[in-house]
Amino acid sequence: MNQLYLFGGSLAAILMLAGMARLLGLGGGGIADEAQAMAEAEAMLSGFEAMRAVVGSDGRAALVHGADGSVALIKQHGSQLAARRLASPAIEPRPEGLLVHSGERRFGSVLVRS
Structure with missing residues (x-):
């Protein structure tokens, strides 16, 4: 059961970091036109x-x-x-x-x- 909580917490942290990177405009968008x-x-x-x-x-x-x-x-x-x-x-x-x-x-x- 503890492993399930650890997995869920890790997944939530990864999704939160990805969301913050998107909000900050990190990662570049390439060449638009x-x-x-x-x-x-x-x-x-x-x-x-x-x-x-x-x-x-x-x-x-x-x-x-x-x-x-x-x-x-x-x-x-x-x-x-x-x-x-x-x-x-x-x-x-x-x-x-x-x-x-x-x-x-x-x-x-x-x-x-x-």
């Missing part, structure tokens, strides 16, 4: 002037095309967004979307879901 992707690219990459963007259907990644012909790759990294400017992006079409190779080992390849 093209306008947000363009604004994020311009804010994170010095001198980048966004022209248009393609946002993944799951909001976890985006490709932003710049006025100078470069491309910005944005991905969700935990609760934050990370961006890289790609001089010559290597893009592979896949059934689930576009696989973009950043050319940086630490940033990795990013799937922009269709």
Whole structure:
């Protein structure tokens, strides 16, 4: 019987913490739309002037095309967004979307879901 109370108390504590995190806006919401992707690219990459963007259907990644012909790759990294400017992006079409190779080992390849 004590184990049942312990389980119930633990479950209630987990649900309470998850609710508090949601109320505080923790966890990030991803990339909502093209306008947000363009604004994020311009804010994170010095001198980048966004022209248009393609946002993944799951909001976890985006490709932003710049006025100078470069491309910005944005991905969700935990609760934050990370961006890289790609001089010559290597893009592979896949059934689930576009696989973009950043050319940086630490940033990795990013799937922009269709």
